Amino acid sequence: MKQTHGRVVHIETLTELDRRLDAGARRLASWRVHRLDLTERGGRLLECRVAGAAFLGCTFAPGDDDALSTMGALVLPVVGTTPLDVYRPGLYTADELYDQTPYLRSLDARAYAWAQRVPSRDDALAAALHDHAVSEALDAWVRDRRLVGVMGGHAVQRGDAAYAGAARLGWLLGSEYTVATGGGPGAMEAANLGGRLAGQGEEVLDRALDVLATVPSFRPSIDEWVRTAREAVAGLPARDNLGVPTWHYGHEPPNLFATAVAKYVDNPTREAVLLEVCRSGIVFLPGAAGTVQEVFQDACENYYADETSVAPMVLVGREYWTKTLPAWPLLRSLAHDRAMEDQVHLVDSVEEAAALFVAAG
Known part of the structure; x- marks a missing residue:
């Protein structure tokens, strides 16, 4: 990763860490060192100016983490027993979640098993840190x-x-x-x-x-x-x-x-x-309770929004949304005389729904 003025530098591998240190990096204030085994790198790091650097979920030789903290670095340890990386710097890819076969050995399956158990205090903290990182x-x-x-x-x-x-x-x-x-x-x-x-x-x-x-x-x-x-x-x-x-x-x-x-x-x-x-905006296809909940969660946001903040809502399936699950009459009544009134639509086909957005794009 090329460092630019004022930009945080994420260090994800020991190879990248060594390359930067070998190139003469000594002021590490913008560094975020992520989930690395640093048990053999403590001596080199302690020779640097580490105030402002962050070491997230890393492993250290005894005493090195305390020394780095004393020098002004932020050292955040592994939390709980989660299989998730609670300090992850980016979104997931499908390949990360499906990292092993069969599925029951994958990260996704292991994380689900962990998330379903009764959490300890550390596990609850790990979940909160993980979700914050994802956000x-x-x-x-x-x-x-x-x-x-x-x-x-x-x-x-x-x-x-x-x-x-x-x-x-x-x-x-x-x-x-x-x-x-x-x-x-x-x-x-x-x-x-x-x-x-x-x-x-x-x-x-x-x-x-x-x-x-x-x-x-x-x-x-x-x-x-x-x-x-x-x-x-x-x-x-x-x-x-x-x-x-x-x-x-x-x-x-x-x-x-x-x-x-x-x-x-x-x-x-x-x-x-x-x-x-x-x-x-959002297109709502026919669905059950979860989709209905999303319709009215979105409607609530639009109801209180000003004219510049309303996002279009398009329901697809006239028969479905007026008779099977008649959310449309309530939505129209809710929208009446509000900024959202002209931004809620009921259409019969996905082509009509897409056309509303493409025409406005």
Whole structure:
């Protein structure tokens, strides 16, 4: 990583640490040294000016950590017994979460098992530190992107018309925006797939959907579900898109199509963050209680927003949102005579939904 004036330097490997020290670095105030075994590097570090440097989750020879603290460095130890890196500097990738096979050996599965047990005080602190780190990384990731969210049912299966529709929606939106979802299976996976393949021919999306349809669900085998996902996009360029899942629903694995994954331990934090980052608006596909909750969480934010802060809300499925789960009449009544009134829409197709955003883009 090239150091620039005033910018924090993240040190992620011993090779990078040694390279900088060998090159003559002695003032380490902007350094963030992350989760390294420094038991054999203490002597060199203690020769430097370390006031203002941070050592996050590192391992030291006895006494070195205290010496660095005395010299003005911030030394934060490993907390609890979590498999998660509580000081991680960036968002996850699917490959990080699915780092081992079978799935039960993966980081994602280990983290879910840890998150479901009764937490100790240290584990609760670890979860809070982890989620804070993810939020900071997410803030940086979204800064120069225009995100449109796609919310919908997790139970939609590959091969269904609803799945293909969600994928097409992501594909259409991805031409102008960055697609964001809850990062799970079903409509979320489909929208992330479409967002990932945006800009490529529609035949590319159709081929991917055909491959995925051979394994409709992550039940009974998450490993087969993952395998077909990798096969569906193998060798294809990937456009940036976002998933924001949670280990609270760890029995629903994260999909592999989001290029950046902001995975949280705490579900309420995750839900609030997901709505917050979708500043260009949200499309709501048919879903059950979770999707209805998201509709009215978003509506509450828009209800109190001024004219410059309202984000569009688009509900897809006139029959569904007026009769099956009639959220639309209440939403329209809520929006009446508010700044949000002209920004809530009910449409019949994903093409109509995407057109509202693309036209405004």
